[in-house]
Amino acid sequence: MGPANETELAELIRGANGPLDLRGGGTRVAWRPVRGEVVSAAGLSGVHLYEPGALTLVVGAGTPVAEVERVLAEKGQRLAFEPMDARGLMGTDGVPTIGGVIAANVSGPRRVQAGAARDVLLGVRFVDGAGQVVKNGGRVMKNVTGYDLVKLMAGSFGTLGVLTEVALKVMAVPQAEATLVARGLGTAEALTTLRAALATPFDVSGAAHAGFGGGETLLRVEGMAGSVAYRAERLRAGLCAGWDLVEGAESAALWRAVRDVAALAGRGEAVWRISTVPGRAAGLTAALAAGGLGHRALYDWGGGLIWLGVPAEGDGGAAAIRAAVQAAGGHATLVRAPEAIHDRVPMFQPQAAGIERLAAGLRARFDPRGILNPGLMGGRTREVAA
Numbered sequence: 001m002g003p004a005n006e007t008e009l010a011e012l013i014r015g016a017n018g019p020l021d022l023r024g025g026g027t028r029v030a031w032r033p034v035r036g037e038v039v040s041a042a043g044l045s046g047v048h049l050y051e052p053g054a055l056t057l058v059v060g061a062g063t064p065v066a067e068v069e070r071v072l073a074e075k076g077q078r079l080a081f082e083p084m085d086a087r088g089l090m091g092t093d094g095v096p097t098i099g100g101v102i103a104a105n106v107s108g109p110r111r112v113q114a115g116a117a118r119d120v121l122l123g124v125r126f127v128d129g130a131g132q133v134v135k136n137g138g139r140v141m142k143n144v145t146g147y148d149l150v151k152l153m154a155g156s157f158g159t160l161g162v163l164t165e166v167a168l169k170v171m172a173v174p175q176a177e178a179t180l181v182a183r184g185l186g187t188a189e190a191l192t193t194l195r196a197a198l199a200t201p202f203d204v205s206g207a208a209h210a211g212f213g214g215g216e217t218l219l220r221v222e223g224m225a226g227s228v229a230y231r232a233e234r235l236r237a238g239l240c241a242g243w244d245l246v247e248g249a250e251s252a253a254l255w256r257a258v259r260d261v262a263a264l265a266g267r268g269e270a271v272w273r274i275s276t277v278p279g280r281a282a283g284l285t286a287a288l289a290a291g292g293l294g295h296r297a298l299y300d301w302g303g304g305l306i307w308l309g310v311p312a313e314g315d316g317g318a319a320a321i322r323a324a325v326q327a328a329g330g331h332a333t334l335v336r337a338p339e340a341i342h343d344r345v346p347m348f349q350p351q352a353a354g355i356e357r358l359a360a361g362l363r364a365r366f367d368p369r370g371i372l373n374p375g376l377m378g379g380r381t382r383e384v385a386a
Contacts, residue, residue, distance in 0.1 A: 002040045006125065006133060006164040012039065013162070014131030019374045022158040024062065024100025026093075027086045036374065041099055044164050047071055055170050056122065061099025061163040068098050072170055080171040081117045082108030082255075088265035090336055099163040105155030108259040109220070112198060112301050113205040118154030120169040126153060126161035129367025134161060152362070158373045160366040176225040178232045179206070179251040180243045182217040188282040190217040191303040193239065195278055198302050200238070202231040208258045211285065211297040218254055261307045263298055269309035270316035270337040276330030278303035284328040293320045307335075316341040322349060347376065 003009040013020070019036030026040070042062040049058035052075040059068060065083060072078050083101045087093060100106075102124075107116040114120075123137030137150040153160060185193070187209065194207040197219050206220030221231045236243050246254065257263070264271050276284055281303030288295060288308075295317070298307040310317040316337045325332045331349035334342065351359065363370070 002043045004043045006044065006127065009039075009041070009044070009162060009164060010127045010131045010133055012131075013127055013129065013371075016369075016371050018371070020371050022162055022373050024097035024103065025064065025095040027096050028090060028092070028100065028104060036371070039162070041162055041164070042095070042097060044099070045097075048165060049167075050075075052077060052170075056167065057170050058123075058165065058167045059098055060165055061097065061102070063098050065096040065098055065101060073173070076173050077170045078173050079120070079168070080110060080114035081120055082110040082114075082259055083117065084108050084259045084261070086260070089261045089271065091266070098166060098168075102154050102166050103156060103158050103163055109206040109208060109255055109300055112207060112304075113203065114171070116154075118151050121150050121154055121166060122169055123167035124150050124153050124163060125165040126163045128161040129369055129372045133164075135165075137167065157376050159363055159376055161372070174222040174224070174228075176228040176247070177205075177220060177222040177251050178228050178245060178247045179254055180219040180232060180236055180239070180245060181254070182239070182243045183214050184242075185209070185215050185217050187211045187215070187285065187297070187299070190215065191278065191282050191299060193217065194219065194299075194302040197235060197239075200235065202235050204235075206255055206258070207300075207302040208255075209299045209303075210263060211299060213263070218258065220251065220255060258298070258300060261298060264296065264307055264309045267309065268312055269296070270312040270341060271335045272306075272308040272310065272317070272321055273333045273335045274306040274308055274321070274325055274330060275304060275332075276306065276325060276328050280328040280330075281306055284324050287324050287327075288317075288320055291320055291324075293317050312338055312341065314341075315345055318345045325349065 003012055021036040021038045023038060023040050025042055044060040044062035046060045046063060048060065050071060057072065068079065083106045085096055102117055102121060105117045125133065125135045127133055153163065190209040194209060197204050198207055202221060204219055205222045206218060209215065209217045219235060221228050232245060236245065278301065281299055285295065285297050285306065293310060296309040308321070316334065318334065321332050333349070334345055334347050
């Protein structure tokens, strides 16, 4: 089903007599199959308000990300949090939508500088599980209230409500960008270097390392051309020898590949997304290797984010990975795996009892019948009154 507007969506949800599988553009559907009647929010599209001078954009949740980026580019602006395109990694088609990006809190390499998707979210409209239209926050930065509910919707994966409109803070496109590239560094050395660079005053906007295929290590700076040149040279002067400098389109291409996890696309591996303390990332993956779990790892955010490809067999490495993550601190999300593994392994890291009670209480408040993407965040499908 594809409602064309918010009113139709609210009526559809009120009249639902079973679970609903909520989707934006369908590019992340393989993250965790939800069994229910498919409802697409792709029809809820369009630019509702754009004030370049106020750095504010309000759009329908079903608006394609490419359309959002085109509109912003005409005014020399962009989404600073650098949302990924998951189609290559997930082996899906469809069109990424801004509502799907916000619902999953999808944040790319620039998060280390610009913050996450939820940090640029000013306001939302959504339909809850009872079919009620809810709005929270504001449309411009000077008139934002109720931030808590706005933040809650980012990363809720549609389990609290179906986004119909989002208001976003946007930023200017910088004049220049440059990336320092090193090859052959070991993971521990590379991540130590990235953390040191992030601690400098040179405003690093990307810090990534591939722990396979030659070990490419990347550091990015952006801004006015003169400032970029100065900061890149100062950074390179403080690093070990052997760092190359790439600029412009070549630099941008490197970071699109990091953003979209291109190195793990098109392969038969199970893929995990691990968030942890950056200083513990190398030890975490070393412990997995010592325990016999072969893997390929892409590190972003200076080590705070690890994309891990492991053999797609057994439990997809779940027991070993979640034990290692629990010891290191953080959480592991099963992003891509055969259905047989997804059916046995929860997508998200199990939460502490107190946090899970709080989360379950929120789901019960916003979705009392348990029909919105049931089971995705740990909740169970409940009987739906006709």
